[in-house]
Amino acid sequence: MKIYFKTSAIIILSLLLTNCRKEATSYLQRTYEEAVKLHKEGNLNDAIFYYQLTALNCQYHPEDSLTYWWKAMCGQGEVWRQKNFLDHARTDFETVLQTASKYRLDTAEYIASRKLTLISLERQHYDEAYSYAMRAWKMAAKKRYPKTMTNGQENERILAGFAHALSGGQAVSDTVFGQLEKLAASSSLELRTTALKLLSLYEMQDSGKRSHLSQYIENENEYWSQRFQKFTDASEREKKQLIAERDAIAAEQKNTLFISLTIFTLLLGGSLYAMADHRRKHELDRIRLILNQKEQTIHILEEKRESSEKLLSRLKEKEERMAELERRAQKLDEMQKLFGDRKEDMEKATREMEELNSLKDQIQQKEKEWETTEQQLRNRLLYSMEIGRKLPTADNPHQPTLKEYTNLIATDEKKILFLKEIDYCFNNFASGLQKITPSLTMYDVVHCCLFRLGIRTSDIAAMCSLANSTISCRRKRLEAKMEAKT
Template sequence: MQGSGKRSHLSQYIENENEYWNRRFQSFTDASESEKKQLIAERDAIAAEQKNTLFISLTIFTLLLGGSLYAMADHRRKHELDRIRLILNQKEQTIHFLETKQENSEKLLSQLKEKEERMVELERRAQKLNEMQRLLGDRKEDTKKVTRQLEDLNTLKDQIQQKEKEWETTEQQLRNRLLYHMEIGRNLPTADNPNKPTPKEYTNLIATEEKKILFLKEIDYCFNNFASGLKKITPNLTMHDVVHCCLFRLGIRTSDIAAMCSLTNSTISCRRKRLEAKMEAKT
């Protein structure tokens, strides 16, 4: 019984030890599991953080790569545009140069054409000149004859003009002589009046209206209606104006006209200027 009691106490001890170690093992196992779970959680957190970091890094890398590629593409595009612009400028310069050469060529062709036309015209003129020279050579004698005839005609024309002047002078002298036989005309103080009137005879010679009318009638009679024709072509002239025109026409001096009309020399000079102005306005 004593031996069986010892064995039961040992069994109890062993069971207690086993239970103790089982609890210790279970506690260690639970701690290990908890630590394992904590490590797994930390691992998952670190993995997630690394994953996020990797994603951010990849995103940044992608953005940087995309920006670099865009920058390279933009630089390449700008470089390509500059190259295209340079090519276009070169082509424009080439086109401008070709157009200039074409214009110069057209101008040269036009000048050559004009020169050819001038040469043709000069040749035609030369031929015509040769023909004219030949005709002139053939008609040289005829030209001399015509020249002599023209000289004779000019001489005859000069003679006729000289005769006409002589006839006009003779006619004027005859008309003046006829006038110098009239009542008023005989006392006119002209240079060629054969009566040689004195100042007493021609003073107040035509101072009255009746004397002026008589003087104009004598002028019309002797000079083919000169006074009437003057009044007809210049209606704005008065009778006194016509009288003074006739006196001026006869070449009588201003002082003598003043004595004949009982006027002053200044009045006669003023009337002469006024009549000249009227006649110029009429012409």
């Protein structure tokens, strides 16, 4: 009997959990569908509310509602993008991208990458746009999504690749340039505006031409005018809807107050009135918040339009300057024709320049001779010192034997004395080298000075009591250090 009761309890609990999950899933489905419906109708504020409601309820059942979560987050990000709040949209899509990588949601990763590509292009973050576009392209190549999902992906990849090359100063092939010109003639106003913007930047950076700049400014003004008109229409529509809701709420409050005063007692009627008044204030606050958001959006669009008008006026000023420069160039040509009879003066000036150049060559030759003489005097001074007189160099007048310079600077004291002699004779060469390259040790500076004097590897090995291979390895290491420093 005990086993029977335990089995029955387990079955009943399983059925209850299944029903709860079905109810939760159906609730998520209803809220998400309502959000999509409001989004399509243009009621963006209520759509954001339902998208957030769907995403918040998904945290209680993450195994069953990951799909609804990323769809709700993507929908919310798309609404923020339509309202021109690009930072909020970018945050939502990056959150979807991180979660998709964690749970291997390939479709979510693909859609978020494409949306982030468009946002990065609009914000002129071209390196990020290129990385997101290539990520989406690789996902589509790996999964082979249907054409209905990948529609427009190739255009995004072309725009992002061109923008990445433009920001990095890379060369653009004729094929990519032709593809971008085709996009500049597209029927989509947003796509056409972005392509013309990139073409204008490329021409101004490469050759200074402005063949596409006027078209870009016209399309940019048209694009922002359409967006401004859409936002204005949506604002008016939502404003009318909110006013109607406010009137309905006010009428409902009046009816409620009238019915409550006629049916219930004064105490109950007062409590109902207080509740209705609180609800009215809450709705009015929500309406004020939405209207403030609309006013901010309209203000941003007006600023965009003013910046476009300023850009157009600057273009006209530059065209006037170009015309003025052309007139000045014509005057210069006329002046050159007037002064064409002064060829003799020019030839005389040319001869004087040649004489000056020959005199300059003589001065340079004298400077080289003085440098050679100075080097010889410094070497003689070094060869008159305690360690310098025993150095096995070709021009040392003392010509020391192998026995004399064997273990000549094998100890640290001898190395320090040798560096002091080098600093004294060669104008602080050793200490200056160590200041320029602090990573060099005392032993490295000693070897640099020996290499500078032109002493052979075998003689350096005898002087330092080291092997020839050790000296060769140190030479290569020091050369690599100096190259890295320069």
